[in-house]
Amino acid sequence: MRIGFDNEKYLQMQSEHIEERINKFGDKLYLEFGGKLFDDFHASRVLPGFEPDSKLRMLMKLSDRAEIVIVINAADIEKNKIRGDLGITYDVDVQRLIKEFEDRGIYVGSVVLTHYAGQLRAAEFKERLEKKNVKVYLHYTIEGYPANIPLIVSDEGFGKNEYIETTRPLVVVTAPGPGSGKMATCLSQLYHDNKRGIKAGYAKYETFPIWNIPLKHPINLAYEAATADLNDVNMIDPFHLEAYGETTVNYNRDIEIFPVLNAIFEGIYGENPYKSPTDMGVNMVGNCIIDDEACKEASYMEIIRRYYAAKTGVVDGKSKENDVYKIELLMNQAKITTDDRKVTVAAKRRAEELGVPCAAIELADGTIITSKTTDLLGASAALLLNTLKFLGEVDDDAHLISPEAIEPIQELKTKYLGGKNPRLHTDEVLIALSISALNDANARKALEQLPKLKGCQVHTSVMLSEVDIKTFKRLGVDLTSEPIKKGKSSI
Numbered sequence: 001m002r003i004g005f006d007n008e009k010y011l012q013m014q015s016e017h018i019e020e021r022i023n024k025f026g027d028k029l030y031l032e033f034g035g036k037l038f039d040d041f042h043a044s045r046v047l048p049g050f051e052p053d054s055k056l057r058m059l060m061k062l063s064d065r066a067e068i069v070i071v072i073n074a075a076d077i078e079k080n081k082i083r084g085d086l087g088i089t090y091d092v093d094v095q096r097l098i099k100e101f102e103d104r105g106i107y108v109g110s111v112v113l114t115h116y117a118g119q120l121r122a123a124e125f126k127e128r129l130e131k132k133n134v135k136v137y138l139h140y141t142i143e144g145y146p147a148n149i150p151l152i153v154s155d156e157g158f159g160k161n162e163y164i165e166t167t168r169p170l171v172v173v174t175a176p177g178p179g180s181g182k183m184a185t186c187l188s189q190l191y192h193d194n195k196r197g198i199k200a201g202y203a204k205y206e207t208f209p210i211w212n213i214p215l216k217h218p219i220n221l222a223y224e225a226a227t228a229d230l231n232d233v234n235m236i237d238p239f240h241l242e243a244y245g246e247t248t249v250n251y252n253r254d255i256e257i258f259p260v261l262n263a264i265f266e267g268i269y270g271e272n273p274y275k276s277p278t279d280m281g282v283n284m285v286g287n288c289i290i291d292d293e294a295c296k297e298a299s300y301m302e303i304i305r306r307y308y309a310a311k312t313g314v315v316d317g318k319s320k321e322n323d324v325y326k327i328e329l330l331m332n333q334a335k336i337t338t339d340d341r342k343v344t345v346a347a348k349r350r351a352e353e354l355g356v357p358c359a360a361i362e363l364a365d366g367t368i369i370t371s372k373t374t375d376l377l378g379a380s381a382a383l384l385l386n387t388l389k390f391l392g393e394v395d396d397d398a399h400l401i402s403p404e405a406i407e408p409i410q411e412l413k414t415k416y417l418g419g420k421n422p423r424l425h426t427d428e429v430l431i432a433l434s435i436s437a438l439n440d441a442n443a444r445k446a447l448e449q450l451p452k453l454k455g456c457q458v459h460t461s462v463m464l465s466e467v468d469i470k471t472f473k474r475l476g477v478d479l480t481s482e483p484i485k486k487g488k489s490s491i
Contacts, residue, residue: 004294005049025201036204114181218299240276351461
């Protein structure tokens with residue numbers, strides 16, 4: 001796997017740029033953190049070399065002056081929206097984020113519920129947080145947002161939102177996912193601060209789209225694929241083009257909201273210090289790409305993974321057909337198909353040859369390993385054992401787990417626990433392997449290879465159970481599946 005991004009250069013350059021922006025404003029700066037702050041796995045996938053916690057490491061350098069405000073959309077709480085990369089709901093992730101920040105000595109000031117309309121689950125969530133002494137503020141939907149600027153910038157618009165009490169000069173506004181209302185929260189605070197005589201500023205730290213690479217660069221296309229459900233569209237920033245005669249990339253929501261930001265700044269300063277949405281940003285990612293081809297290839301693979309996620313999501317009822325159509329269009333623009341992902345081709349070919357569910361993994365060096373469903377193991381469980389054998393240089397004929405050890409587990413599942421699928425899932429086979437490792441050198445050697453699976457690519461010819469999906473996520477594997485839902489006993 002080729003490295004395409006200089007993470008150390010990025011940390012240095014990005015920190016300096018944020019410091020410069022802080023110094024431009026007097027009393028307070030609201031810094032909107034877009035994307036994932038803790039676990040930015042999307043960035044690490046499309047920018048090989050980017051560390052998922054890079055933003056956090058940078059924020060820790062500013063922790064003595066900063067406080068965190070976490071924003072969550074009340075509608076997302078109501079519909080139990082799930083963070084796809086971690087498999088947890090947004091409200092659970094808010095509580096996780098609070099703990100993660102506090103464990104690192106970063107002060108969390110409050111949580112904001114946006115688009116609040118008395119939703120039952122949101123109200124219950126608010127009550128749970130307040131019992132833990134977390135301050136919670138309510139922000140409401142504004143009719144005609146973002147177009148009705150006279151209403152938005154009034155006591156009947158932002159003025160109805162509860163004012164967030166903050167105590168530090170840098171207020172970092174973050175969220176468990178996109179569409180939470182981070183920017184609107186910042187703008188609402190600017191409105192309220194102005195009424196209180198506080199001269200506050202705003203800046204945006206959004207990794208994607210990358211403003212200083214081409215509009216249709218694969219990295220930017222991969223961002224559109226990742227946000228297909230939000231209908232985000234990358235666009236040339238017309239305000240920046242008019243002001244400077246330079247072509248830069250932004251996305252539709254920032255461009256749509258810019259007139260609102262402009263009106264607020266004009267009310268505070270008499271003029272807007274930003275001439276375009278691009279000016280609002282502080283993102284230095286584009287300056288730290290060191291191997292463009294490596295990042296292009298990584299982005300192609302991400303688009304294909306997002307396509308499969310949308311396809312299987314339609315089968316599960318978690319995605320819409322329109323999400324699939326949009327990613328198909330992006331694949332056409334990138335001139336790629338699912339056959340460009342080697343592991344996908346390998347799994348499908350193996351399944352066609354054998355007529356049973358199969359799986360394949362691509363290791364870091366490009367090696368492809370396949371597996372099939374058997375009487376004892378599902379294809380994904382068998383894939384793990386085959387891969388660990390290969391990595392541990394264990395003889396292919398050796399039994400890491402004896403059939404005699406598997407049979408009692410199958411009996412427990414079917415006879416005593418009422419299960420219908422006797423085959424071992426990935427989590428069960430790993431537990432069995434760890435027990436075998438106590439007395440078997442080969443099993444111990446195989447178990448020690450687990451960290452090497454991180455970042456590997458896996459594809460299965462049918463959709464997996466939630467148990468297997470979660471196991472692969474915990475191992476750091478990038479998993480995709482054909483949008484085929486078989487019976488519980490098939491894999």
